[in-house]
Amino acid sequence: MATHEHEITGPVDLCLPDGRLNRAAVGWSRVPLHRANLRGWGRTKRWEYWCVTTPTHLVALTVSDLDFLALNTVYLLEYPPGGRESEHTSIVPGARGVRLPDTVAGSPGTEDVVVGPARPSGGKVRIEIRDEASGTRLRARCLTPDRLPLEVDLLVARPEGHESLSVVVPWSDRRFQYTSKHTALPATGQVRIGTEVLEFGGADEPAWAVLDHGRGRWPRTVDWNWGAACGRTDGHTLGLQFGGRWTAGTGSTENGLCVDGRLTKIGEELDWRWSATDRSAPWTIRTPVSDQVDLTFTPFHNRSTRTDAGLIANRTDQSFGHYDGRVRTDDGTEIAVRHLLGWAEDVHMRW
Template sequence: MATHEQEITEPVDLCRPDGTLNPAALGWSRTPLHRANLRGWGRTKRWEHWCVTTPTHLVALTVSDLDFLALNTVYLLEYGPQGREFECTSLVPGGFGVRLPDTVAGSPGADEVVVGPARPSGGKVRIEIRDETSGTRLRARCLTPARLPLEVDLLVGRPEGHESLSVVVPWSERRFQYTSKHTALPAAGRVRIGAGTLEFGGDEAAWAVLDHGRGRWPRTVDWNWGAASGRTDGHTVGLQFGGRWTAGTGSTENGLCVDGRLTKIGEELDWRWSTSDPLAPWTVRTPSSGQVDLTFTPFHNRSAHTDVGLIANRTDQRFGHYDGRIRTDDGTAIAVERLLGWAEDVHMRW
């Protein structure tokens, strides 16, 4: 195995009755098995983030409940020099009307999340995430800053036996995070922007990634997150990488999903990137095992800065392609060539 961490194979509660971390929940699983039974208020963070990519465009939906406020976002990017970029963000003081349910063992995320008015005007966002028999339905509506209506309707598939990475990261018994990352999920549907339509999953494949999070966080934290999905070297590959925020906890959120099978990597990654040149290549490597040796070359930088008193955020999320090599648990070496995804550098005070 590529990790020393305990693999969890049976459903388990994240928290004890007093709200502290359940020691039996420490570990990782190939399917969601933790019930995130968080209680009370105070540094509690819950979110659902979906990103669906194609070779020419992508869309991301985020619903987040951060205790004292909620941030709900729809983001659309068309690649290339003439590509369009739209972002609709709704900030809800007190998080009124935004309540994300506890995770249920066996579910890929929240079974049903609905936020915002059915017909949102400027500054409002409508997002729906619903579990269906054939997968997860993603719908969204908003009015962009350019006054163009934007509507999302996508279905993310759930292939039989497709594995994901769920892991508990502990800072202490009162500060901990349950994260469930799902990569390389097939998706199809469309996004309407103004009078135009962008197709997902038609002639070009579309791939979805889910970041499902539940936990209680420190006041200030820095992280790297990288993910990618697609076909390369005859395989369907999903990359899931994290960094900095897990250092010293004994847990990592690093994994490879190859043809639906997860390789969990317990080693902290070596991330190298430029803070001055947003489009300079990154390197992401496992310094000891050699299981990951990749270069990430960005083509677009999404820079976001938020400062609303209690929350301050700096995010530099670069979209681009991964190239290099990875190796699975069974020793299979895979050449990674232009695998589409992202890598980000985040500072958060919340």
Template structure:
């Protein structure tokens, strides 16, 4: 299936005054231009998800407001066999104290996001997303299950002219999602666990943002894949989605090569084994051949939740992409062990 989406080049409100989708907002842009002026309660979902990777570690921060509750999470993974895997999630009834802006948190001109106590105890989590002259500052604190303090302090740079993929996915006038996916952003900093430090510095430290604002159906399934790094003499960011966009007329698929976005207006063919998520995946564009990749996982972040209004099944696999992609100007790029993830999610919320 090929889509015919228009490129948006001027700022636009996501919603009309009555809270329904503004049809003028439907399309995609190379920089975030939408203001998510959402109205209504119960089906509105807002989140900021950042993942910063190095060749040996990754750390992910989530701040989400699902109307009836908020989830703030810190996740750390060390890839080595027997390496660290730490996760702490704070569940906040009614989302009290979690306020996400209408625009990308931590971007110039957008309000800062600060949630959780300054000195969290028990299962509480502190997350800060702030704009700084050098980029977006990410900070987080929590106590691990072993009662060790975990602290994150990272700076994500904003290279001049760097393009990303922002797109509106419309199911109907009352159910729609605005997402801004930003890949291949240089990052630096460190993470402290107790008295030990993990360095997130060097040429192979990359950040990816998933910014989401929308009004969702009760049940949804999706695939999401992303990766960042250097390959074949280029800096490459991969951004792929699947299933949840089918029939909407929009896709969230794109390539960021040396800071320039190639929007892919085609639904991808995802092939993987739900029974064995650590088996290789394939992700291809069946019509144009613009994407032909194999993803080989080395770790599955598996989550299963049944908690009242929420039921979640997530297999988020981390691994490497290999194969080839083609930019919209026809340049073929060999992808060799590009670090990233691919996930299979079922959500009832």
């Protein structure tokens, strides 16, 4: 079932010279083609969010520039029961020292992204996103609450021909978002906590990386759902990328499937069902018109974040768990989804 949305096949600027949305940029692409030449201050938001998962643990890194401040985060989760959870966020007034490129950080030809001191103390974090010949290098450093050094060193591969989902979501000529979502990217490396080492990647326990790259000019208040998952299922390497609420009424969605490196773009808004009072309850995510997506997501852990820093207030419930059900590609291939590791989140943001 082909999407109704316009596919972009060549490079394009996100904005006109006066900072308004370039309507020629509205659409989606299989590789990042937009240059986010944003102008203006106050409503501009830029971020890179990477999450790398294994069957037993995960790490997520965020570098963000929200104009009036930056929120840079290192998050580690060893899955329950008994696993540790560690989150470290550095709030940077005025987003001083945070510079994010107009294109995907860590891709060929971009400048390195480096935030935080080389040897962070207290609540500070160091995060690096660098382009290397073999992929994107992710490094991070901070101190745990008991003052153990936590160090991340991961390499995310860029398989030749692997497709991603980039899309422009237009609320208006003054409010719009460009997002580039990359799923099912193989990753290798280590996370070290004191003298303990957590391995990422290997023949028996592969690691998978997801990127959420965002550039845009946002309304003051917004709500969204986001879900993603990666892994091997039914003989395929599958990446799920789903969004909800924030795109409604814009004519664009951020929904797609990456199957063996090939993207299927889904133009339907999804039907999300979840419990806001029981975060352990299963979710359902379905396409209401077609039968392309019919999934149940069962959480095993909820990451609850509450931020109130004056100009910014954030309520995030990011549940990690497994997807089961089925999906169907553009060419009619039906894939059984069995115990695919990922997450689904419910977010309210005032920024």
